[in-house]
Amino acid sequence: MGLDLEYKANAGTADVEIVTGISGLAELEEALTGGSKRAIKKFLIGAEKKAAKVLKDALSDEAPYDKGDLSEDIHIQSTTADGVLTVRVGPSKDTFYGMFQEFGAPEANVPAQHWMENTAVEHQDEVLQRYMECVDESLTAMKK
Numbered sequence: 107m108g109l110d111l112e113y114k115a116n117a118g119t120a121d122v123e124i125v126t127g128i129s130g131l132a133e134l135e136e137a138l139t140g141g142s143k144r145a146i147k148k149f150l151i152g153a154e155k156k157a158a159k160v161l162k163d164a165l166s167d168e169a170p171y172d173k174g175d176l177s178e179d180i181h182i183q184s185t186t187a188d189g190v191l192t193v194r195v196g197p198s199k200d201t202f203y204g205m206f207q208e209f210g211a212p213e214a215n216v217p218a219q220h221w222m223e224n225t226a227v228e229h230q231d232e233v234l235q236r237y238m239e240c241v242d243e244s245l246t247a248m249k250k
Contacts, residue, residue, distance in 0.1 A: 147191065149244055151184050154193040157237035158182045161195045161229055168225045169197075169204070176201045196222060 162180050169177035179201040184193045197204035210218030226233075 147186070150191050151193075153237055153240035153244060154191065155182055155184065156240045157233050158193045158195050160233045160236050161226060164225050164229045164232075165195060165222060168221055170207045170219055170221055176204050176207075179204075 159182065162182050165180045166177045169180065171177060176197055179197050180195065181198055182193060182195050184191065186192075204222075206214070206216050207219050208222050209220075210216055
């Protein structure tokens, strides 16, 4: 079994994206290629959202606080475009100032704290472990 992790931070939207690639899981490949597109999408969204909740909770705990609701405004969003499913975790546009705290705002003398990046790196093993548990649970359920 192989698992690749790629971390991306987008300064324009304050998104932190963790992209995983899984290889060598013949059982998973067989289950996914034999199922309907709707079932496969549901399977993947379920596993990715459960894993993303680990990061969401960690980001909520680690969000810098001066004033406002940043820690309470961390969301999970899934999108599908060109056949690629993406699950994003981060603050909404209502708490745009999280972007300034992540990447800094030199013109306002606000230093970058990289709280999302640091939290994602710190919890990546836990996120990936939860993802693999969800995949395993789903495969076990499919066998029944």
